[in-house]
Amino acid sequence: MSCNKIFPKGEPMVSNFTSKAFVNLLVPDTNEIYNCQAYEVLFEAGCRNDRHTHAGGQLLLCTGGCGYYQEKGKAAGRLQRGDVAEIMPNIEHWHGAAPASEFTRIGISPNTQKGTAIWISPVTDEEYYEATGGRANV
Amino acid sequence: MSCNKIFPKGEPMVSNFTSKAFVNLLVPDTNEIYNCQAYEVLFEAGCRNDRHTHAGGQLLLCTGGCGYYQEKGKAAGRLQRGDVAEIMPNIEHWHGAAPASEFTRIGISPNTQKGTAIWISPVTDEEYYEATGGRANV
Numbered sequence: 001m002s003c004n005k006i007f008p009k010g011e012p013m014v015s016n017f018t019s020k021a022f023v024n025l026l027v028p029d030t031n032e033i034y035n036c037q038a039y040e041v042l043f044e045a046g047c048r049n050d051r052h053t054h055a056g057g058q059l060l061l062c063t064g065g066c067g068y069y070q071e072k073g074k075a076a077g078r079l080q081r082g083d084v085a086e087i088m089p090n091i092e093h094w095h096g097a098a099p100a101s102e103f104t105r106i107g108i109s110p111n112t113q114k115g116t117a118i119w120i121s122p123v124t125d126e127e128y129y130e131a132t133g134g135r136a137n138v
Numbered sequence: 139m140s141c142n143k144i145f146p147k148g149e150p151m152v153s154n155f156t157s158k159a160f161v162n163l164l165v166p167d168t169n170e171i172y173n174c175q176a177y178e179v180l181f182e183a184g185c186r187n188d189r190h191t192h193a194g195g196q197l198l199l200c201t202g203g204c205g206y207y208q209e210k211g212k213a214a215g216r217l218q219r220g221d222v223a224e225i226m227p228n229i230e231h232w233h234g235a236a237p238a239s240e241f242t243r244i245g246i247s248p249n250t251q252k253g254t255a256i257w258i259s260p261v262t263d264e265e266y267y268e269a270t271g272g273r274a275n276v
Binding site: 006007008026027033034035036038056057059061063081082084086088089106108110111 | 144145146164165171172173174176194195197199201219220222224226227244246248249
């Protein structure tokens, strides 16, 4: 399944993602006026980010395709267009596309005065397919 | 021009908007964890909100149709799908749909610990059409 992105395709991520993901930093807030960044991310099928935390929390507004999200110690949850996920501060988690579908979502990082993402460890193929139900799954 | 909304159509606004607008409060942050609210708003053609300010600023991610935005003392700017508008804290402004087009956008209100919107005055039909180029304009 492919996605109809809203914003121009962003730059490819070169670290902390298992394969191809593109990030368009819509609101960089370099002057720290809003204490908030917003970005649109396109994950190619099968791509997920490494486990990480946000000191300020994170908000996901899902705009296309299918994806998954998993907090440490919990089952993974499926995300699709129209879903909203709230990630509490300092909760270890990962998110990404489904094995057979692209995934786009707008991400919001509030409370950036508390710090940026802390990256922890990659999600292995075994962990990812166990969480998402297998290689062919959308 | 009609829009393809991402999230379910929200509740109709009963004040501070000239005509029909629907707001889906995606992230209410009632527990004040994120100091940030996010919402999708559908403005019907010709609808605009009253002039107002946000102590924490506001971010607009435009997702469909055509709209306008005007800061006090400046010319109105046209907005369409894929545009991003950053509204500085305490700047008096209004936004809404174009005269002949619906408009949808995701709004983010960061720094909510600084307060909610302060509503000032409606935008008259004369002011609106002068800003947007007339009744038939998209």
